Amino acid sequence: MKSIKQLLLVCITFLTLFACKETKKEVKVEAPKYTAEWESLKEHKTPEWFLDAKFGIYCHWGPYSVPEFENEWYAHWMYVNANNPEAKNGEASLFNKHHVEKYGPLKEFGYKDFIPMFKAEKFDAAEWADLFQKAGAKFAGPVSEHADGFAMWDSDLTEWDAKDMGPKRDVMGELAKEIRKRDMKFIATYHRQWLFGWYPTWDETTDASNPKYAGLYGPKLKKGDNQMPRSNHEIENGVEKYYPLADKKFNDEWLARLKEIITKYDPDLVWFDNKMDVVSEEHRKEFLEHYYNTADKSGKEVLATYKFHDFKQGTAVLDLERSRMSEKKDFPWLTDDSIDWKSWSHISNPRYKSTNRLIDFLVDVVSKNGAVLLNITPRANGTIPEPVKERLLEMGQWLKVNGEAIYGTRTFEIYGEGDAEVVEGHLSEEKNADNTSKDIRFTTKGDIVYATVLDWPTNGKLNIRALKEGSEIYTSEIASIQMFGNEGDLEFSRDTKHLTIKLPKKVGNHAFSFKITPKK
Numbered sequence: 001m002k003s004i005k006q007l008l009l010v011c012i013t014f015l016t017l018f019a020c021k022e023t024k025k026e027v028k029v030e031a032p033k034y035t036a037e038w039e040s041l042k043e044h045k046t047p048e049w050f051l052d053a054k055f056g057i058y059c060h061w062g063p064y065s066v067p068e069f070e071n072e073w074y075a076h077w078m079y080v081n082a083n084n085p086e087a088k089n090g091e092a093s094l095f096n097k098h099h100v101e102k103y104g105p106l107k108e109f110g111y112k113d114f115i116p117m118f119k120a121e122k123f124d125a126a127e128w129a130d131l132f133q134k135a136g137a138k139f140a141g142p143v144s145e146h147a148d149g150f151a152m153w154d155s156d157l158t159e160w161d162a163k164d165m166g167p168k169r170d171v172m173g174e175l176a177k178e179i180r181k182r183d184m185k186f187i188a189t190y191h192r193q194w195l196f197g198w199y200p201t202w203d204e205t206t207d208a209s210n211p212k213y214a215g216l217y218g219p220k221l222k223k224g225d226n227q228m229p230r231s232n233h234e235i236e237n238g239v240e241k242y243y244p245l246a247d248k249k250f251n252d253e254w255l256a257r258l259k260e261i262i263t264k265y266d267p268d269l270v271w272f273d274n275k276m277d278v279v280s281e282e283h284r285k286e287f288l289e290h291y292y293n294t295a296d297k298s299g300k301e302v303l304a305t306y307k308f309h310d311f312k313q314g315t316a317v318l319d320l321e322r323s324r325m326s327e328k329k330d331f332p333w334l335t336d337d338s339i340d341w342k343s344w345s346h347i348s349n350p351r352y353k354s355t356n357r358l359i360d361f362l363v364d365v366v367s368k369n370g371a372v373l374l375n376i377t378p379r380a381n382g383t384i385p386e387p388v389k390e391r392l393l394e395m396g397q398w399l400k401v402n403g404e405a406i407y408g409t410r411t412f413e414i415y416g417e418g419d420a421e422v423v424e425g426h427l428s429e430e431k432n433a434d435n436t437s438k439d440i441r442f443t444t445k446g447d448i449v450y451a452t453v454l455d456w457p458t459n460g461k462l463n464i465r466a467l468k469e470g471s472e473i474y475t476s477e478i479a480s481i482q483m484f485g486n487e488g489d490l491e492f493s494r495d496t497k498h499l500t501i502k503l504p505k506k507v508g509n510h511a512f513s514f515k516i517t518p519k520k
Contacts, residue, residue: 033296036282036289041315044292046332047301049185050269050317052408053138054366055399056373057392058189058271058336060143060344062150063114063166065380069098072345075111075148079200079208085224110207111148111199112216115160120167123382129178131384135392136399137374138407139269140179141187142171144261147194147273149216153264157256160216167382176265185268187373188261192254193278196246197225219250251283258287262294269303271319271336271373276310288315305334319373322429324361326422328368328415335365337429338375339388346377352387355394359510360435360454362395364422366406367415367441367452398510401485405443405450405513412442412449413473417466440464449474452513460503467499467516476518484513 034040064075077095080086087093096106103109132140145151153172154163162171176186199208199217202225208217246254261267270291276284288304288311295302304311305319320335338344339358341351362372376392378384399406418439423431435454440462443450453462467474478499481490485507492501501514 032289032293034289034292036285038285038312038315041285041288041292042312044288044303044315046303046317049301050139050303050371051332051410053185054371054406054409055137055362056139056185056187056269056371057132057135057137057376058141058143058187058373059376059378060146060338061171061378061380062143062146062148062152062345063111063118063380064146064148065345065378066114066117067099067102068346068348068380070095070347071343072146074099075146076198078111079106079203079206081106081203081205083203083205084200106206106208108207110213112207112213115150115166118166118380120162120169120171120380120382123167123169123171123378125171125174125178128175128378128384129182129184131389131392132179133182133184135396136403137184139185139187139373140175141189141267141269142175144172144188144190145192145257147191147198149192149195149198149218151257153261155257155260157253157260158215172261172265176267186265187269187271188265188267189271189273190258190261191273192257193246193275194273196250196278197221219247245280246278248280251280254279255283255287259290262291266300267302268300269305271305271334272307272310274307274310274321276306284311320426322427323425324365324422324429324432325368325370326424328411329370331369333370334373335370336373336375337361338377339391340377341430343377344375346379346385350377350385350387352391355391355398356510357434358391358395359398360439361429362406363441363452363454363511364416364420364435364439366409367411367443369411394510398508401508402452402511402513404445404484404515405452409443409445409450412444412466414442414466416441417464418454440466442466447476447518449516449518450513451516452511454511456506456512457503462501462503462514463498464501465498467494469494469496469499478516479519480517482515482517483507484515490514 034044060072064072067074074095077093078099079096080093081096082090082092142152144153149160151158151161153161154170155161162169179186195218200206201208201217201220202223203209207213291302291304304316306316307319307321318333320333322337324335325333339352341353343350365372376384376388416439420433420435420439437453437455437457439454441452451464478492481492481501483490483504486504490501490504492499
């Protein structure tokens with residue numbers, strides 16, 4: 001009997017130890033793919049969808065659309081009175097003079113007072129998304145938050161947002177749904193770092209100094225710290241100037257809002273304006289770590305963009321502003337530009353670019369391994385001006401005919417040939433002349449080469465030097481050449497100077513794309 005009890009005790013002990021061991025067995029948790037270190041973040045790859053997409057649309061739209069005056073910097077320059085360090089020769093800015101005359105003193109009518117006027121009563125997200133799709137865009141979205149500090153989404157972090165004030169609608173949510181419904185990628189664009197010093201929160205003669213409105217106007221700064229939020233260290237007229245970096249509270253909210261956007265709207269691309277170096281490097285790295293790991297867990301392909309040196313090279317996609325590259329690059333890049341030469345938001349006297357200019361710009365950028373993010377300018381009521389619609393639809397019609405030479409393509413050995421010389425540099429695009437029939441741009445898809453001439457040659461033929469007989473960069477024999485929009489093969493010949501294509505009857509009014517297929 002005793003031996004049986006001892007045997008039972010041994011069995012119970014064994015089973016108990018086994019059960020405990022099983023209970024204590026650790027569940028293996030897979031480590032995140034990326035850490036908040038630049039070298040780790042460089043492992044992130046640019047998605048194929050972006051390499052194929054080439055063209056996207058976004059819009060500057062917010063309370064700054066209400067005054068329709070000069071440009072989207074109204075929220076900043078309206079506060080530059082004669083007492084402001086940015087006043088030239090002690091004279092108030094043009095914006096300030098206009099504002100005071102039309103709306104009254106800044107103490108009584110500040111930027112916050114435009115918010116109730118920003119009603120967006122005619123905003124139709126489905127109509128916008130239809131237009132973006134018909135324009136040929138493959139990715140699209142709104143400015144999520146501009147430098148003004150007003151969030152265009154339903155935020156749990158602030159009351160100063162489009163769901164609680166102004167339109168009383170979740171603009172980002174509505175657009176995300178409609179854009180994705182049409183098989184486009186949804187993007188979020190973010191300028192909040194500019195808020196640090198955007199308003200003169202030190203100036204007691206304005207409403208910006210009232211702590212009641214700090215949720216919109218940002219932290220209290222001392223006079224002089226509001227001079228257009230810059231990098232913390234700049235050289236101006238040969239003199240080193242220092243500006244304060246954002247404090248931890250500002251940094252934390254900058255990051256928290258981004259994380260909320262990711263959680264609520266799951267954007268495929270997050271675009272940043274420059275001046276991110278106002279925000280701490282640790283917060284910038286933490287954003288990329290969070291965004292990339294969140295996407296990796298769900299198997300989603302995403303990308304972020306940056307300007308200048310705000311992220312380390314190779315951790316995200318470089319973005320230019322109102323400019324382009326002069327040569328082909330071996331890395332993918334983006335450029336953002338506005339449909340209006342003068343402004344990024346709707347104004348009463350716009351100067352819109354021509355459709356021809358917009359198409360030539362797209363063709364040139366794509367030939368150099370870039371993509372275009374085109375900004376449009378809705379009115380405060382949510383309607384899109386007819387001239388903007390016309391240009392977008394004309395672009396879409398061109399892409400419908402010639403899109404094979406744009407979408408899904410990769411670069412040729414050279415980007416092109418012709419007389420055009422591109423001036424590089426931030427905000428340099430207006431220095432670049434319109435293209436001519438001498439300017440040809442190349443793209444490829446497999447062994448097919450596409451040649452797009454940026455105006456119609458008047459002599460009945462197109463000569464292409466790069467594809468001449470004996471060319472070192474194109475050694476294939478040519479089987480056929482077609483022009484998009486025209487039926488049938490075209491006559492051509494090659495000698496040691498050119499490939500010469502006999503042109504058919506002119507079809508269309510913009511750039512003209514040719515498909516050059518080699519013999520197998």
